[in-house]
Amino acid sequence: MANRHLSRTVAMQSLYEWDFNDRQNSLLAITEHNVKQFAPGLDDPAFIFDLIAGVEKHIPEIDQIIVKTAPEWPLQQITVIDRSILRLGIYELLFAHEVPPKVAINEAVELGKTFGGESSGKFVNGVLGTLYKQLPEEVKKAGEEQEKESHKKE
Numbered sequence: 758m759a760n761r762h763l764s765r766t767v768a769m770q771s772l773y774e775w776d777f778n779d780r781q782n783s784l785l786a787i788t789e790h791n792v793k794q795f796a797p798g799l800d801d802p803a804f805i806f807d808l809i810a811g812v813e814k815h816i817p818e819i820d821q822i823i824v825k826t827a828p829e830w831p832l833q834q835i836t837v838i839d840r841s842i843l844r845l846g847i848y849e850l851l852f853a854h855e856v857p858p859k860v861a862i863n864e865a866v867e868l869g870k871t872f873g874g875e876s877s878g879k880f881v882n883g884v885l886g887t888l889y890k891q892l893p894e895e896v897k898k899a900g901e902e903q904e905k906e907s908h909k910k911e
Contacts, residue, residue, distance in 0.1 A: 766868065827880075846865030850892075857901065860903075
């Protein structure tokens with residue numbers, strides 16, 4: 758499993774545990790435990806901590822985006838795992854800008870397929886795809902250029 762994918766998986770698992778327990782425990786403490794438990798040999802766990810800190814910081818905005826983008830699904834009716842994956846994907850898509858938008862979407866969809874229910878991948882893809890369509894053209898073009906550059910390095 759690639760380091761970035763493993764990092765996203767640990768971040769998603771930490772967000773899931775935090776949300777499942779009604780955010781009673783420290784997200785940072787949960788994540789530190791999960792890094793030790795699930796990614797002990799990871800070279801640089803900073804990406805994980807950046808993801809969870811970003812989601813935690815922007816959670817009110819992210820949740821509003823979920824409500825607007827999936828109006829037929831009240832936030833509390835979305836499964837905890839799908840909600841966690843969406844929060845992570847929306848954070849990467851709209852706030853982090855570390856990876857091209859299509860990569861952020863693909864990674865979230867893969868998490869949905871792996872950890873969610875039968876239709877989680879489609880649900881995550883639908884929500885994030887709707888958001889992608891709303892992105893300004895210059896953001897989409899910048900993401901495509903970023904993706905081309907990363908392929909040249911491979």
